[in-house]
Amino acid sequence: MKKILSVLLLIITATTTSHAFQVLSSKEMGKNDAKNQTVVVKCTTDTGKISNQTCSLRRYAKCSGTGSGKNCSGWQPWRDLRSPATQYTDWRAAASACCRAKGLR
Numbered sequence: 001m002k003k004i005l006s007v008l009l010l011i012i013t014a015t016t017t018s019h020a021f022q023v024l025s026s027k028e029m030g031k032n033d034a035k036n037q038t039v040v041v042k043c044t045t046d047t048g049k050i051s052n053q054t055c056s057l058r059r060y061a062k063c064s065g066t067g068s069g070k071n072c073s074g075w076q077p078w079r080d081l082r083s084p085a086t087q088y089t090d091w092r093a094a095a096s097a098c099c100r101a102k103g104l105r
Contacts, residue, residue, distance in 0.1 A: 021095050021105070022050055035072055036060045039091050043099035055098035056081040057091050 021041040028037045039057045042050050058079055063072040077087035078094045082101075088094035099105055 021055070021099055024054065034060060034062055037075075037091075039095070041095045041099070043102060043104035045104055051102075051104050053099075053102050053104060055095055055102075057088075057094045057098070059091075 021043050024040045024042055026037075026039045028035060037059050041055050041057070043053050043055065045051055058081055059076050061072045061075045077089060078091045079087060080094050080098045082098060086097070088097065096105075
């Protein structure tokens with residue numbers, strides 16, 4: 001889990017300049033029959049300053065088994081918690097769309 005977060009944060013750091021948002025947190029939670037991944041980002045203004053507005057993004061997966069035999073598959077698309085009806089294949093696309101909807105980058 002820590003290794004996945006480290007890699008994810010490294011990728012996020014490398015891509016934040018092109019997508020113009022800052023990642024506040026990224027976590028994976030859940031056990032038994034389901035788990036979810038949540039990413040919270042801060043948007044930036046047109047001048048490149050960090051805004052106080054955030055976007056929360058989440059996706060879910062169904063799981064079977066327990067412990068080391070736990071098998072999770074079927075990740076659902078990423079969703080912006082502000083408007084969960086819209087689906088995204090990538091959390092960065094969801095973050096960009098959310099920030100743009102707020103008039104930010």
